[in-house]
Every structure is written in structure tokens, then in C-alpha cells.
Amino acid sequence: xxxxxxxxxxxxxxxxxxxxxxxxxxxxxxxxxxxxxxxxxxxxxxxxxxxxxxxxxxxxxxxxxxxxxxxxxxxxxxxxxxxxxxxxxxxxxxxxxxxxxxxxxxxxxxxxxxxxxxxxxxxxxxxxxxxxxxxxxxxxxxxxxxxxxxxxxxxxxxxxxxxxxxxxxxxxxxxxxxxxxxxxxxxxxxxxxxxxxxxxxxxxxxxxxxxxxxxxxxxxxxxxxxxxxxxxxxxxxxxxx
Amino acid sequence: xxxxxxxxxxxxxxxxxxxxxxxxxxxxxxxxxxxxxxxxxxxxxxxxxxxxxxxxxxxxxxxxxxxxxxxxxxxxxxxxxxxxxxxxxxxxxxxxxxxxxxxxxxxxxxxxxxxxxxxxxxxxxxxxxxxxxxxxxxxxxxxxxxxxxxxxxxxxxxxxxxxxxxxxxxxxxxxxxxxxxxxxxxxxxxxxxxxxxxxxxxxxxxxxxxxxxxxxxxxxxxxxxxxxxxxxxxxxxxxxx
Numbered sequence: 342x343x344x345x346x347x348x349x350x351x352x353x354x355x356x357x358x359x360x361x362x363x364x365x366x367x368x369x370x371x372x373x374x375x376x377x378x379x380x381x382x383x384x385x386x387x388x389x390x391x392x393x394x395x396x397x398x399x400x401x402x403x404x405x406x407x408x409x410x411x412x413x414x415x416x417x418x419x420x421x422x423x424x425x426x427x428x429x430x431x432x433x434x435x436x437x438x439x440x441x442x443x444x445x446x447x448x449x450x451x452x453x454x455x456x457x458x459x460x461x462x463x464x465x466x467x468x469x470x471x472x473x474x475x476x477x478x479x480x481x482x483x484x485x486x487x488x489x490x491x492x493x494x495x496x497x498x499x500x501x502x503x504x505x506x507x508x509x510x511x512x513x514x515x516x517x518x519x520x521x522x523x524x525x526x527x528x529x530x531x532x533x534x535x536x537x538x539x540x541x542x543x544x545x546x547x548x549x550x551x552x553x554x555x556x557x558x559x560x561x562x563x564x565x566x567x568x569x570x571x572x573x574x575x576x577x578x579x580x581x582x
Numbered sequence: 583x584x585x586x587x588x589x590x591x592x593x594x595x596x597x598x599x600x601x602x603x604x605x606x607x608x609x610x611x612x613x614x615x616x617x618x619x620x621x622x623x624x625x626x627x628x629x630x631x632x633x634x635x636x637x638x639x640x641x642x643x644x645x646x647x648x649x650x651x652x653x654x655x656x657x658x659x660x661x662x663x664x665x666x667x668x669x670x671x672x673x674x675x676x677x678x679x680x681x682x683x684x685x686x687x688x689x690x691x692x693x694x695x696x697x698x699x700x701x702x703x704x705x706x707x708x709x710x711x712x713x714x715x716x717x718x719x720x721x722x723x724x725x726x727x728x729x730x731x732x733x734x735x736x737x738x739x740x741x742x743x744x745x746x747x748x749x750x751x752x753x754x755x756x757x758x759x760x761x762x763x764x765x766x767x768x769x770x771x772x773x774x775x776x777x778x779x780x781x782x783x784x785x786x787x788x789x790x791x792x793x794x795x796x797x798x799x800x801x802x803x804x805x806x807x808x809x810x811x812x813x814x815x816x817x818x819x820x821x822x823x
Contacts, residue, residue, distance in 0.1 A: 355718045364613075368708050372608040445717055445724035453721035457799040465718040467609050467710045467791065476686055477596045477706040480694035483686035487728040487756075515728075550708065558698040 350461040351428040353453060354380065356435045357442045357468020358394055361575065363550045365397065368469045374398045376466070380435040382408045382427040386447050387439045394437060412436075412448050421451055428461040442470045446490065471549050471577055472518050478556045479516070479544035481581030486516035492529070503536040506580065510541065516581040526576040530569065533578060537561045544579035547571045591702040592669040594694060595621065597676045598683045598709020599635055602816065604791045606638065609710045615639045617707070621676040623649045623668040627688050628680045635678060653677075653689050662692055669702045683711045687731065712790050712818050713759050719797045720757070720785035722822030727757035733770070744777040747821065751782065757822040767817040771810065774819060778802045785820035788812045 354376055359368045378399045385391035388411055392404050410424055427434055436443045436452060443449040444465075456463050472488050487509075492502045506517040521529045526547070533543060539562035546556045547569070555569065558579070595617055600609045619640045626632035629652055633645050651665050668675055677684045677693060684690040685706075697704050713729050728750075733743045747758040762770045767788070774784060780803035787797045788810070796810065799820070 365611075367611055367613040370606075370608055370610055371612065372605075442714060442718050444719075444721065445714070447724070450721045450724055453719065454799070455721075457721055463719045463721075463797055463799075464795075465715040465790075465797075467708070467715070469708045470711065470714045473683060473686070473711045473714055474706040474708070477683050478685075478694065478704045480685065480691050480696075480698055480704075483688070483691055484731040485729065488726065490725040549706075554705075556704055556706075558695070558704075 349431045350459065351382075351430070351432040351434060352462040352464050353428065353456040354433060354435045355443045355449065355453070355463070355465045356437050357466060357470070358390070358438050358440050360440050360469050360471055360550045361548065362552070368550055369398075370467050373466060373468065376435060378402065380433050381406075382410075382432050382434045383437060384410050384412045384424050384434055384449070384452055385437045386411075386413050386443070386449065390439050391437045412452060414448060416448060416451075421455060424452055425455050425459060425461075428456060428459065442468055445470070469550050471520075471546075471575070474549045475544065475546035475556075475577035475579050476516065476518060478546055479542075479558050479579040479581065481516040481542060481544065481558070481579055482514050483516070485514065486518065488518045490519070491521050492519060499532060500536055503533060507537055507541060510581055514582060516579060519578050519580070520576065523573050523575045526574055527572040529578065530571060530576070533580070534561060534564055537580070539565075542581050544581075545569050545571065545576060546579065547574045547576035549575070549577070590672045591700065592623075592671070592673040592675060593703040593705050594669065594697040595674060595676045596684045596690065596694070596704070596706045597678050598707060598711070599631070599679050599681050601681050601710050601712055601791045602789065603793070609791055610639075611708050614707060614709065617676060619643065621674050622647075623651075623673050623675045624678060625651050625653045625665050625675055625690070625693055626678045627652075627654050627684070627690065631680050632678045653693060655689060657689060657692075662696060665693055666696050666700060666702075669697060669700065683709055686711070710791050712761075712787075712816070715790045716785065716787035716797075716818035716820050717757065717759060719787055720783075720799050720820040720822065722757040722783060722785065722799070722820055723755050724757070726755065727759065729759045731760070732762050733760060740773060741777055744774060748778055748782060751822055755823060757820060760819050760821070761817065764814050764816045767815055768813040770819065771812060771817070774821070775802060775805055778821070783822050786810050786812065786817060787820065788815045788817035790816075790818070
């Protein structure tokens with residue numbers, strides 16, 4: 342990657358984390374280790390897991406000598422500005438999420454916006470993204486697809502949500518990706534089976550990149566006689582034709 | 583990754599390729615080299631680029647000793663079944679796209695579906711995905727987003743398409759990702775600028791992961807005084823708030 346051309350501003354490196362217990366060699370390109378070995382300023386979603394991640398990649402680094410700042414859902418708007426100060430002093434910042442790619446479905450995106458505002462370079466790095474791994478493995482349409490995050494909480498709203506996204510599958514052949522917190526994976530699976538049409542295709546992708554990875558892409562009617570073991574397991578659901 | 587539990591069937595490994603001229607170390611986890619070093623059956627989108635990729639990763643491999651089969655838009659439905667024969671004989675198959683993650687926006691997905699049908703394990707591997715890199719670097723909403731592929735060709739249909747996806751940004755805060763063939767990147771940029779609302783956010787992410795990588799996320803009205811050099815450069819456009 343080329344050096345930033347933005348004068349003396351530091352760059353924001355978006356550093357992907359692993360997805361749970363897995364070997365670094367199967368999840369991260371070597372450049373990640375090099376970067377984590379030289380960056381001194383980090384903005385992280387969860388401090389404990391970030392420290393463990395840095396130590397795993399670069400055991401020689403002394404964690405207390407690093408400048409590690411938190412950015413999560415509790416971070417106040419006023420604090421955000423102070424997180425960008427190292428950039429203005431010419432220091433690079435590494436952003437690390439609790440799992441997977443930072444700045445997707447985590448507050449890292451706020452720092453990215455701020456970096457663009459002040460003209461600091463933003464460098465996204467390659468790493469595991471559960472939505473993409475699930476989509477690749479689903480065999481469904483990859484020309485048009487959507488990630489919808491968590492479904493609504495309330496029962497009727499959830500049913501309406503599932504029916505509405507299923508409609509988009511048939512009207513525009515758009516693949517739909519949904520998930521919920523791991524402890525609701527089983528509930529979500531049961532609901533999808535009872536709500537979706539028998540001929541809709543459903544890929545259940547759980548524990549991705551770990552030793553317990555399990556991926557199956559079947560029609561809803563085929564799933565009805567099966568019971569995947571996904572209780573409390575991080576699971577992506579891909580719906581399509 | 584655990585060994586497949588599907589009797590004697592081989593597994594389908596979805597092997598990401600780089601995105602253009604870039605170092606392997608910044609794009610691919612070491613496990614990819616190990617896999618390409620031991621797999622003897624490949625199904626590829628483009629033979630020439632796949633050979634180059636295999637040689638780059640594993641110079642010691644003798645290409646003519648490998649079983650390399652084509653799967654692209656010209657592949658007939660009847661041929662597809664024959665591509666899966668090695669799986670039934672217990673051989674693993676590596677699927678390689680021309681660029682980035684296979685089975686997303688390329689015919690590799692057809693082989694993935696067939697693998698699920700016969701019960702062969704499907705193993706998606708970590709690698710560069712331009713849509714995800716662009717989304718991470720955009721600073722926009724990562725809780726809900728959509729990849730729409732190429733816009734329609736016809737002028738009025740294109741305009742309607744841009745207006746319709748912009749509507750979704752404001753109605754559901756859904757981030758929209760579009761692209762076109764590299765030689766139409768500049769045209770697409772010009773059209774977005776003349777069609778979108780001034781306050782809509784537009785991230786232009788081009789030549790991702792290469793030495794010429796350039797990423798800027800600004801409001802449409804800010805873009806109007808700028809001219810990014812994206813003519814004939816592979817470019818992703820991320821639209822949001």
C-alpha cells in the first residue's frame with residue numbers, strides 16, 4: 342500500500358479481528374501483524390479482547406506502552422473528537438473491533454467519518470467478514486444482496502420483517518442476509534422455518550472460520566426434517582432462491 | 583478448520599484472488615498458500631489469470647499436472663455436473679475467481695449449489711472483497727446495507743435506479759453500494775453527482791488494496807468541486823447518510 346499523500350496527517354488503519362477461536366494463519370494476511378507491530382495508537386471496541394488480539398499477533402509488544410482508547414456504544418460525541426487527535430499529530434491509528442471487520446456494525450464508523458472530515462487517509466485491511474463468508478458459501482445470487490442486521494424484537498414485527506424480505510427475494514432475486522445475537526440463533530432459525538415459503542432457499546452458516554464451522558444451504562422444506570446445532574452459536578442466515 | 587464430516591466426498595474451497603496488482607502478503611492469509619499447494623483440482627473463472635495466481639502463490643507447482651476446469655458465463659448447464667465429479671471421487675476442489683471472492687458475482691455460485699445438493703462440504707476462505715473494504719472505509723451505516731451490482735444500461739432507467747436507491751437511504755438509513763465496469767467508472771460518478779441530493783454522502787473507493795488505492799467519503803455537494811481520477815479504474819461507490 343502506498344504512503345498517504347495527506348501531508349502530516351496520520352492514517353486510520355481498519356484492522357480486522359478474528360471471528361472467535363481460530364488460527365491467525367487462516368484469518369489474517371501477514372500485513373496485519375506488521376501493522377500491529379508498528380502502530381502505537383489504537384481505538385478499540387473492547388479493551389480486553391483488543392489487548393489479547395495484539396498480544397497474540399505481536400507477543401513482543403508491551404501493552405502498557407500503547408495508547409489504547411475505547412470507542413463503543415457508550416462513547417459520547419464530545420469524546421470522539423479527542424480520539425482523532427493522534428491523526429492530527431501525524432500518528433497512525435489502528436481501529437480494532439471485537440470480531441471481524443471494524444466500522445461495519447460497530448461504532449468505528451464514527452471515527453472513519455471524522456477522519457474523512459479532517460482529510461486523514463483511511464485504509465481498510467483484508468480480514469474475515471462473516472456476512473461475505475456466508476454469502477460465498479450460500480451459492481445464492483451474489484449480484485444483488487443485502488445485509489439487514491438484527492430483525493425487530495417484537496413478534497408481529499419480526500413476522501412482517503421476514504415476509505417483507507422474502508418478497509424481495511422473489512421480486513428482484515435479491516439475496517437477504519440476517520443474523521441475531523448468538524443466544525437467539527435457534528429462535529431465529531425456528532421462526533424462519535415457520536414463516537418462509539417451502540421453496541425458499543435458506544443457508545445456515547455458523548461458527549464461521551472456527552473448528553466448529555458448519556454451513557448448509559437447503560430449501561426451507563428440506564430444513565423442516567433437520568435440527569442444526571446452533572443454540573448460542575454465532576450464525577448467519579442467507580435467504581434466496 | 584475441521585475435516586469435513588461428509589464421508590468420502592471432497593470439499594469445495596472458495597479461494598479468494600487478489601484485486602489487481604498487489605502484494606500477496608497484504609491480501610491473503612497464509613492458509614491460502616497451503617491449500618493451493620495441496621489441491622489438485624481447480625474450477626476457475628479465467629484460466630490464464632488462475633494459472634498466474636497459482637504460480638505466484640506456489641512457484642513449485644507444475645501447472646500442467648493440475649486438473650483445471652473452466653466455469654464462466656459460457657459454461658453450459660450439462661457441463662456443470664461434470665465439474666463436481668472430483669468431489670464424488672473424494673477430491674477437494676479449489677474455486678478461483680478472476681478477482682476477489684469467488685461465488686459472489688461470478689458463476690462459481692452454481693458449483694456451490696451443486697456441492698450443497700450432493701452434500702459436499704463448502705469452505706469459504708478469507709480474502710479481499712471490494713464491497714466490504716469500501717463499506718468499512720466509507721464511515722456509513724454498517725448495520726444495514728445493500729450491494730446492487732451494475733446499474734441498468736439505459737439512461738432513463740439509470741436515473742430512476744439512482745433515485746430509487748437514494749430514497750432507501752433516507753427511508754431506512756440503508757447504505758447502498760454500486761459499481762460499474764472500470765471503463766464506465768467516470769460516467770457513473772458524473773451521473774451520481776448530477777442525480778443525487780447535495781446532502782447525500784458518497785464514498786468513492788478505487789483501486790482498492792493496490793498502490794493506487796484512493797478512498798474519499800464526502801457529501802455530494804463537496805464532490806462537485808473535485809475531480810477524482812477514476813477513468814478506467816475499478817471503483818466502488820458507497821451512498822448513504
